[in-house]
Amino acid sequence: MTLSPQWLDELRSRTTLSTLIGRTVKVQKAGREFKACCPFHNEKTPSFTINDEKGFYHCFGCGAHGDAIRWMTDQRGLGFMDAVKDLAAEAQMEVPAPDPRAAQRQEARATLHDVMAAAQDWFVAQFNGIEGAAAREYLKNRGISEKTIRDFGFGFAPDSRGRLKEALSVHGVDQLVEAGLLIKVDDRDPYDRFRGRLMIPIRDPRRRVIAFGGRILGHGEPKYLNSPDTPLFDKGRTLYNLDKASPASRQTGRILVVEGYMDAIALAQAGFEDVVAPLGTALTEHQIERIWKMVEAPILCFDGDNAGQKAAMRAALRALPILRPSHSLNFIALPAGQDPDDLIRSEGPQAFGALIDQPQMLGEKIWQVEFEAEPLNTPETKAGLKKRLSHHVRDIADQDIAQHYRQDFQERYENAFFAKRDNQSRQRPFTPSKGGFKSPYVPFKPMDDTKSVLIDGYDLRIAKGILGGLMRHPSQISKHFEELTVLRLADSQMQALLSELIRAAMRKEMLDMQGLLTILEQTDCYNVAKGLLRADALNFTFNRKMPDHAPSDVIERAQNDLAEAIKVITARPGLEAALAEATRRVQDNLDEESYAEQQRLRQAKQEFHERLVEITQVDDIV
Incomplete structure (x- = not known):
C-alpha cells in the first residue's frame, strides 16, 4: 500500500488535533492555541501546546512533538497503518488499497469485524437478561464492580447449540464459522461454539472485538474456552487488554503480565491498568516482542503454584534467544497458592504494589529455578547445575549478553560452592544513618587493580x-x-x-x-x-x-x-x-x-x- 505525501497531508488537514487529543486529555483554549498538562510525563503546570492551524502538538517540558498520526501511535499505542485507518474513517477518507486481492481480504476482515461486533452486542444483551443471572452472580461473588463489567464488556452465552446462530443469521453461516462463533464438523449442521459461559471480549489495539474467551459457569471442561485462530485472531500474537494497557503504560513506564484475563481484570479494577495477559498459552516470542515495543523490562506476575512458576520459567527460556541490549524480563513470585486477585482481595492493592516494587531479574530467576531443581549434595548434581546453566547461556543469540550471563552464573556458582569464609564476611555490612550508607563491601579505592x-x-x-x-x-x-x-x-x-x-x-x-x-x-x-x-x-x-x-x-x-x-x-x-x-x-x-x-x-x-x-x-x- 502506497500512501502519498499529498494523501497524508489531506488526512492531517481533515483532523482537528485539539478535538482528537481532547478525547483523552483535558485541554484549554489559550489564544490561538490550546494547552494541557502533558500526557507523556507527570506535571502540574501545563507545558503541552496544541496548534490546530499548523497541525502539531509540542511539550516544552519533555520535548514530545508530533501530528495526529504520531499522537495515535505514541499515545494510543497503535501501529502506523492502524492509526491512519482510524483517522481516515473519522475523516471519511478511503485508504488506498494496494491491489485487488488485498482489497478483497480487507473487505472480508471488515465483514468479520461486523460479525464480531454483533456477537458482542448479543452476548451483552443475554448477560443483562433473565438468563444472565448466574453470570452476574458469579462476577458479584468475585468482587467485580458494575463499572468494570461495563468497561470490559462482559457477556453471557446461553446453554444452547443454536441461539447465537439464529440471532446472527443475517450474517450467514459461513461468516459465523469463519469468525469462530460456530463449530462445523464434516457435513453436520454447524452449532454454537460458546454455550453456558461467561463471555469476555478480546480486542485489538484499535479496540475492535476480534475474539472471545468463555468461562464455564458450574462444572465442566474446559474451564476457559477461547476462540480459534481466525483471519482476525492469532492467539500466539495477541495479548488480552492491550488496548487499555498500552496507553496506561505510557504513564507508568511499565507493563505487568499475568496468566489470564480474570487476573488482568482484577488488577485493572484495583488500579493497575498497565496489565496484559496471554490467551491460554505460555508467553510466546511474538508476544514478548510486542511488549518490548512498549517497555524494555516487563514484569511477569504468575501464580505462586507450581503451574504458575513453570509458566514463568517457560517465558524466561523463550526470551533467552531473542534478548537484546536493555531488553529483558522481570518477575515477581506471588505467595504460594495465590493469584493476583487472591492477594488483592486478602491484603489489598498495596500488597501487590510492594511485590512489583521488588522484581526479580531474568538471570536471578533462572539461577533460582535451577539451583532449587534438586538437592545439590554431590559433585554430580553440582556439575549438573553447571551444565544446565551453560545450556541456557548457549541459547542466547547476542554474544555480548551471553558473556554477561556466563560471568554472572559463574560468579553465583563459585559463591555457592567455593567462596571462602573470612572474618570480614561476619561483620554487619550495612548501617543506615542520617548521613547515608556505610558498608565494608563498597570498593571505593580508585586503584588499577580495583574490580569493576x-x-x-x-x-x-x-x-x-x-x-x-x-x-x-x-x-x-x-x-x-x-x-x-x-x-x-x-x-x-x-x-x-x-x-x-x-x-x-x-x-x-x-x-x-x-x-x-x-x-x-x-x-x-x-x-x-x-x-x-x-x-x-x-x-x-x-x-x-x-x-x-x-x-x-x-x-x-x-x-x-x-x-x-x-x-x-x-x-x-x-x-x-x-x-x-x-x-x-x-x-x-x-x-x-x-x-x-x-x-x-x-x-x-x-x-x-x-x-x-x-x-x-x-x-x-x-
Whole structure:
C-alpha cells in the first residue's frame, strides 16, 4: 500500500488535533492555541501546546512533538497503518488499497469485524437478561464492580447449540464459522461454539472485538474456552487488554503480565491498568516482542503454584534467544497458592504494589529455578547445575549478553560452592544513618587493580536515573569520582555516557547542566543524554527539573539522595555476594550463628531497597 505525501497531508488537514487529543486529555483554549498538562510525563503546570492551524502538538517540558498520526501511535499505542485507518474513517477518507486481492481480504476482515461486533452486542444483551443471572452472580461473588463489567464488556452465552446462530443469521453461516462463533464438523449442521459461559471480549489495539474467551459457569471442561485462530485472531500474537494497557503504560513506564484475563481484570479494577495477559498459552516470542515495543523490562506476575512458576520459567527460556541490549524480563513470585486477585482481595492493592516494587531479574530467576531443581549434595548434581546453566547461556543469540550471563552464573556458582569464609564476611555490612550508607563491601579505592562493579538488571534502571541526576547536578560528578569510576554499566550507550560525564568533569571543574550538554553535543552521547533528561519513570528527587531559584535545602536534599543512590548500586554486588555466602553456610552448617548472619544480610538488603523507594516516592519538590 502506497500512501502519498499529498494523501497524508489531506488526512492531517481533515483532523482537528485539539478535538482528537481532547478525547483523552483535558485541554484549554489559550489564544490561538490550546494547552494541557502533558500526557507523556507527570506535571502540574501545563507545558503541552496544541496548534490546530499548523497541525502539531509540542511539550516544552519533555520535548514530545508530533501530528495526529504520531499522537495515535505514541499515545494510543497503535501501529502506523492502524492509526491512519482510524483517522481516515473519522475523516471519511478511503485508504488506498494496494491491489485487488488485498482489497478483497480487507473487505472480508471488515465483514468479520461486523460479525464480531454483533456477537458482542448479543452476548451483552443475554448477560443483562433473565438468563444472565448466574453470570452476574458469579462476577458479584468475585468482587467485580458494575463499572468494570461495563468497561470490559462482559457477556453471557446461553446453554444452547443454536441461539447465537439464529440471532446472527443475517450474517450467514459461513461468516459465523469463519469468525469462530460456530463449530462445523464434516457435513453436520454447524452449532454454537460458546454455550453456558461467561463471555469476555478480546480486542485489538484499535479496540475492535476480534475474539472471545468463555468461562464455564458450574462444572465442566474446559474451564476457559477461547476462540480459534481466525483471519482476525492469532492467539500466539495477541495479548488480552492491550488496548487499555498500552496507553496506561505510557504513564507508568511499565507493563505487568499475568496468566489470564480474570487476573488482568482484577488488577485493572484495583488500579493497575498497565496489565496484559496471554490467551491460554505460555508467553510466546511474538508476544514478548510486542511488549518490548512498549517497555524494555516487563514484569511477569504468575501464580505462586507450581503451574504458575513453570509458566514463568517457560517465558524466561523463550526470551533467552531473542534478548537484546536493555531488553529483558522481570518477575515477581506471588505467595504460594495465590493469584493476583487472591492477594488483592486478602491484603489489598498495596500488597501487590510492594511485590512489583521488588522484581526479580531474568538471570536471578533462572539461577533460582535451577539451583532449587534438586538437592545439590554431590559433585554430580553440582556439575549438573553447571551444565544446565551453560545450556541456557548457549541459547542466547547476542554474544555480548551471553558473556554477561556466563560471568554472572559463574560468579553465583563459585559463591555457592567455593567462596571462602573470612572474618570480614561476619561483620554487619550495612548501617543506615542520617548521613547515608556505610558498608565494608563498597570498593571505593580508585586503584588499577580495583574490580569493576557490573551494573545490570534492575540496578541499570537506577543507574539511568543516576546519570540523569548527574546531568542536572554536574557539580556532583567530581565528588563521586571514586564510586563512578568502578561502575561498569551493561548498557553500552549508558556506559559511554558515564565515561563522557567523568571526562567532562575532569576537564572542567565548574560545570552547569547547559555547559555539560554543550560538551556532550560534540559526542555520540548527546541524544542519549537528552532522552534521560526527558525520562521521569523512576521519579527520583534528583531527576526532577529544578526551578531557576530553587531553595538551597531542596537542592541539597536532591544531591544527598543522589549520593545515596550511587552508594546503593556500588555496594549491592558485595552485599549480594555476602548474602550468597551466608546462605551457603546456612545450607551446609545449619548453625544458629550462620542463620543469624544470613538474616542480618537480608535485612540490610531490604533496607537498601526501602531507601531507594523512599527517595523515589516523595512529594513534589517544586
